[in-house]
Amino acid sequence: MIRTPYRLTRRGLLGHGLAAGGLAALPATRALAQTSDEGGRLRARLYADIQNLDPAFWTSASDALVMECIYAFAMQFETGTDQFTAQPVAFSRIEQVDDTHIEFELHEGIMYSGDYGEMTAEDVKFSYERIADPEVDSPYAEDWAQLDHVEVTGKYSGTIVLKAPFAPLFNSTLPATSGIILPQAAIEAAGGQFTTEPPVYSGPYRIRSWEPRTRVVLERNPDFTLFEVEFDEIELIPIEDPKTAELGFEAGDIDHAQTSISSMARYAETPPARGSFQRFTGLNYYWLGMNEGNADLADQNIRRAIQHGISREAVVEAAYLGAAEPAAGIIAPGLTGHREANLYDYDPERARQLLDEAGASGLRVSLAIQQTAEDLAAAQVIQALLADIGVMVQIDQYESGTFWSLGVESEGDQWRDLQLFLFSFTMQPDPSWATVWFTPAQVGVWNWQRFDNAEYAELHRAAASELDTEARAEMYVRMQDLMEESGDFVFLTFEPVGILTADGVEDAMRPDGTPILPRFTRS
Amino acid sequence: MTQTDDILSVDGLSVSYATPTGTLRAVRDVSFTIGRGEIVGLVGESGCGKSTLMQSILRLLPGAARIEGGAIRLSGEDLAHAPKKRMRQLLGDRISVVFQDPMETLNPVLTVGRQMIDIQHRSRESRAAKRARAVAMLKRVKIPDAETKIDSYPHEFSGGMRQRVAIAMALMAEPDLLVADEPTTALDATLEIATIDLLRELQEEIGCAILFITHHLGVVAELCDRIDIMYAGALVESGPTMEVFRDPRHPYTQLLFACDPAQIAEQRRHLPSIPGSLPDLIDLPQGCIFAGRCPRAEDRCRTEAPAPRAAGGSEQVRCHFADAPRLEVPA
């Protein structure tokens, strides 16, 4: 339903053409799982239907969730911990020899489906270089931004050679879809790329049937030997609205589900019948952006006044009904670069004073939001808070397609009219995912604040190649300071993730609450 | 009044309707008989109760109507209080009807043949035999090409033909009594005559009695052995057609005949009429029902209702002055 918060994955943001257009319309990271004991079938909710299962061109986290089931990943994040630790899967060994050389060795006997034989180091070379290849024009090329080439040293072994040190490699590239290894012959047989009909499987499951918008049924891949899987089948059902999924869970249809954030407090208090509730600290960051390119907001003091005028606690409380804490930045707790404190907190006195000084009494601004219950609740609180300091807010709700075009220059001139907006981005566990959107290069693309800071840009570039964690963390904290000082941002929260799991199912979750379905077991 | 060789005898019948403003006494104390093979014309103007009378005989009265008293006997059997089931047995078997509007009297979505077979629902004959009877009957009413026309729908017949089909249906069971409710009113003059001729012809063959309801005096004169004249729910005069036409005894009958241009021999620019209007049947006047419009009315007429009596050639006349000389009717 409409209340599904649409959020971007970074991958989507890097996309182009159809991929980006499609992605803008689709929510991410909303995957719920459901199970039933009978027949060993695990039923998982997808927040949207699958669209593209090609590692170089996939579009949404739903796709990623399915890809995790049907392909052998190079590495995977450990589940059941609160630390992001990637473990090799297809690789039997992976070793950083120096800043730019990583040696790997594949397990022997990983068989592709069809006649594509055994997985070899040649496949690794093909797969990674394919994504990096400018000819292929993959939206995910940046995952391999520093890849020079992959050197094959044996049937199962080789070396990843980088042009420069690349911090995100183990945080987000290899443990995610860009680490998937597919055979060249299969891709070529499919004509260079494919969408929803994979030419080859290498993972624990393969697709048995797909009824668009209704269900995807996966069945156990008998050739897969890397780890044991418990369920014979996984049924993935697209249900966009998490509240609908909650109803399904409670009605006994779904046994493992991600809740909407605003339902978390209720579940924390009263766990569902026949199941349990878990809370994860999510990585998604949620903020109020202000367009400094808009004439009414050009004065930094006005933006500062709005920063002071908003009680983040009140907004977060109203939107998430007590399920989340106010944030002081865009990098979630536990990640490198997490910032502990804000610079400009709720201070209506100061806000009114600033507005007076700016001569902006009776200011009227518009607040653009999407059609979600949470955005709407947050917006109405902001409306009330700003009214208190004398700023009248008009809430403009947009359906997602329009919303995602509001600040984009290539869409026309409407970016000039954009004033305040509520935004939420998702990310992988590397701080560079968070900061990339606010560089000067992104102004008018995804940097709708039109926050333009040279120091920030330089820090972002440098931090990607900084391998020293502490130094890197300092750089990211500084970047967030710069963001806040500009007056363009009111950091609101990191969206927590609530998971419902039915009795009888043992889930396998990444620290950010993302399920790894093939690792699910019966308890 | 009941005689054994009467097919129908209506005795003191009263029918009323419940209306929002009171009880409307549509038919009051009406008595008449129809002998075997007799054709009786029931004549009257709008609102005289002739249709109510017809509906009472057939027991097809609308829900608001109630038979208040009297009897309707078919060969001695009281229809006014017969159970519905018994009525169903009689209708279409011993009593048949032809209604006024030939355009609407037949079911539009069933073929004529199907309807003619349906009405033989009492017979245990085969469908084919019923059909053959239907065809034969259509031929008797001079439907050309009856074998094929029988599979046509009513709207595929012309108005005159439809009325003949209706007559065929009514007479197929060779009933004792045919009730014909203004069967020629909607027809053009030439068709009216043809229909009357046909009815007379069939009546002679079958020998049924006919109660012919009409407001057209000429038709009665043409067809009927006897005439019953109603006014405002009461039977004011009845007798043999020739006698009554020659010497009507009730002032209403006299005036009615005088008004009919057909009855006026010499051409005259100015025609007579009956001034005044019908009495209120909810709030009935005392005395004679016609007193309000009667040129002959005296005080007695306004207080005392006349009892029916024989006068002149008429068997029943409801008038205190039934024997008085015929009224002079100025134009």
Next chain:
Amino acid sequence: MLSYGLKRLGLSVAVVVIVIAALFVMIYAVPGDPARVALGPRASDALVAELRARLGLDLPIWSQILRFYGSILQGDLGRDVISGAPVLKVILAQLPDTLRLVGGAMLVAVVPGIVLGVISATHRGSAIDRLTSVLSVSVMAVPSFVIAIYLLLIFSINLGWFPAIGAGQGFWDVAHRLVLPSLALGLAWIGYTARILRASMLEVTGQSHVRTARAFGISDRRIMYDYVLRIAILPTITVLGLGIGQMLSGAVFAEIVFGRPGIGKLVYDAILARNYPVVTGTVLFTTVFFVAVNLAADLLIAWLDPRVRHDLAH
């Protein structure tokens, strides 16, 4: 009959042609470049240009509209901008679930509707007639989504008798999950069916030929079914024909409230995603479906009613 059929068909085609033109104008009237809107902000100019060419947006408008007609004639309703799949295929994939829902709703509407209509007409003016009338207008008045939400609240959430979401698999599961949405969608049409049937039965009962049938001693039962219902059912067919079409699109609420896949959900998601080809394709599809069902109903009536058959022949 044939010429009537052709005439009705021609009229239906004309109606569809006009609807297509109107849709086209609407697409044309959308502010901004439809290709850009469809592809999203980050699409490369080359890609936008390619889509423009594919959609024929660079041609003059009359040529575009002809192309539009041409492609629709070939069953090409465009492509889903998100998945790239042909819109017709996307719609057809969703159709079965919605048709099952509409079928369920029809069942909900027709059976009680006809029974209530007949009872009402045969007991005209009685307490049961008045009750039925009030119930009929009541269910017609209340919007189906309000009914859907209340059904969900009562029977799924509070009582837990019926599943809250999904279309299900396997006959019994599917049937079980159809109950509440069918009820929500079909309830109003009980009213429509009962009312129209009552009214037309009363009208037919008052017609002279029914009196004729009575006058021939044909039993009330026989008259009711052979003489009254047979004619009175005809307007009901028209209403139900309308009903099928309206339900097909009205399913959007039931599908959203009960989390079901289907046409309504498809178009709703497409609206939110500005997936214009899917929106217009679905509208067009449901319109054609609607027109076709009504045409079929009209032809059925013409076929069942010799009067119409006759009038048409002349």
Next chain:
Amino acid sequence: MSALLTVRDLHVRFNTGGPLARALGRDTHIEGVAGVDLDIAPGETMALVGESGSGKTTLARAVAGLGGDITGEVLFDGKPVAGRTGGEAKALRRDVAFMFQDAVSSLSPRFTIRGLIEEPFRIHGQPIPEGEVERLLGLVGLSAEMADRRPHELSGGQARRVGVARALALEPRLVIADEPTAGLDVSVQSEVLNLLNDLRERLDLAILIITHNLNIVRHVADKMAIMYLGRFVEIGETQAIFAQPRHPYTKALLSANPIIDAEARRDRIALEGEVPSLTQRPEGCEFHGRCPFARDLCAREAPDRTREPARSYTCHFPLEEEAPA
């Protein structure tokens, strides 16, 4: 006597087909009136007689300028009825009054009787003299208290009187009365006819009366025309025609009058079959298919009009004078 209304070779056509039939080039026209001549002088009453569908009403409406696809000549007071505009058209409306068959439904249902009677004055922008409504009501024999009633509260006879009052409000010179007694009881129909006749005498009105009731015609009409399939098979002085019809159809109509006189019945002409459809007019004499006296010639050749001093008719073998029955 100079004619007030003159009709020459009037044809009225109808289109029965839709656009599709027209596009297919089918001729879908039928002639409801197929060439009639007619003259009415002031103070004269002319009756149009015929069975349903014979074209009586069509003719009357065409004459009154109330529509139809007309060819031929219709002159009122020497000037063509067609093609009038502005004041001339209005004047025609004032001079020619039309009384409709269905009296009740020809009165606008939301108006009071007063409003309805004032309507002609308003339409023609004439002042309404004080007490005029009451005067007109009195003229047609209705009490003044009727003025506040509405049409549905009137009886058929009363409605017809209102129709007459309206028709006479502006003192017309020709009244066309379409079945003025249809649906009226015998006791009432005379009142309406007498009323018309009184007014005719008083105002020197010409009256065109359409009816299928020959008994009325005999009394009220100076002249009569018998229509069959849109044509006059016989037209002339009423007395002459009643005395001796020339055309077999006239005779059939006159004799199809149920009467009490048993002797008269024997002289009756029984017609065969039914009126042919206007779309398939018979060859030759159009009446030959139903005519008991038809001969070969009748089927081949249409008869010319035979003119006598008191009448004209179209028949190859006109009925001759015979011994009175």
Next chain:
Amino acid sequence: MTLHTDPAAAPSRRTKPRGALARLVADPLGALGLTLIALTVLGAALAGLSPHSPTGLSPLDRFSGPTAEFWLGTDNLGRDLFTRVLYGARVALALSIGATALALVFGLVTGVAAGFGPRWADNILLLILDAMKSVPTVMLALVLVTFTGPSLWAVVLVVVLVNGPAYARMARTQTLAIRNADYIEAERSLGAGGARIVFAHVLPNILGPILILAAMDIPIVVGIEAGLSFLGLGVRPPAPSWGTILYDGFSYIRDSAWMVIAGGIPIVITALGFTFLGEALRDTFDPKLAKR
């Protein structure tokens, strides 16, 4: 012309025509309808008397059930639902009556024009009305809102386009019927011009049935507004519309059922009120319409 043979069917002049309102109230359905509408209107009129603000937030009070203070409970932001429902009545009434009036004007103008215009214009108009009618209601509404964007005016446009054709068709049919009615012929025979015929004779006669039709359509309009708002495509959320209350309520249906109950009940009350009134109006003033 048939003769009156059934005395009960003959118009009785004895019944003194009573006042329209009295006749309506005498009909139990009419009385109930008027009561329900009066409730709605009263609610709308008295909304300002509520001690609560329809938009004021009070997060601590959220998801309250009915209490002495909050008669219908509160929503997710702690706003008093009863107050919001009352203010919502203003939106619903203003919109449904306003939009219906517009649709009525549209329908009357096009319908009468079609009825009186030349045949070809009538045919074209009829075809267009047919085409409008051929798009299923919900689809028409959705596609319009897709292209106009959600707003109050979009809802009005939807109402005009959804209901207008029905009025136009009815106006056309009635005009055609009246156009050929004897009394129009009679007026023409008296020399009445087109304008006089339309305004004095046609409009007064077709207005009644169409007004009744419109009264019976008001629930549909309330439904359209609430439905579109429920889908997030109608009235913009800060305004307290019943549809948006349902919209919010459906999101939080597990947190508090009171929001959907509060949002739905006034829709039911208004819909029933206008439907009952329409039925009664029709039964009282225009039994011929009963078939619809």
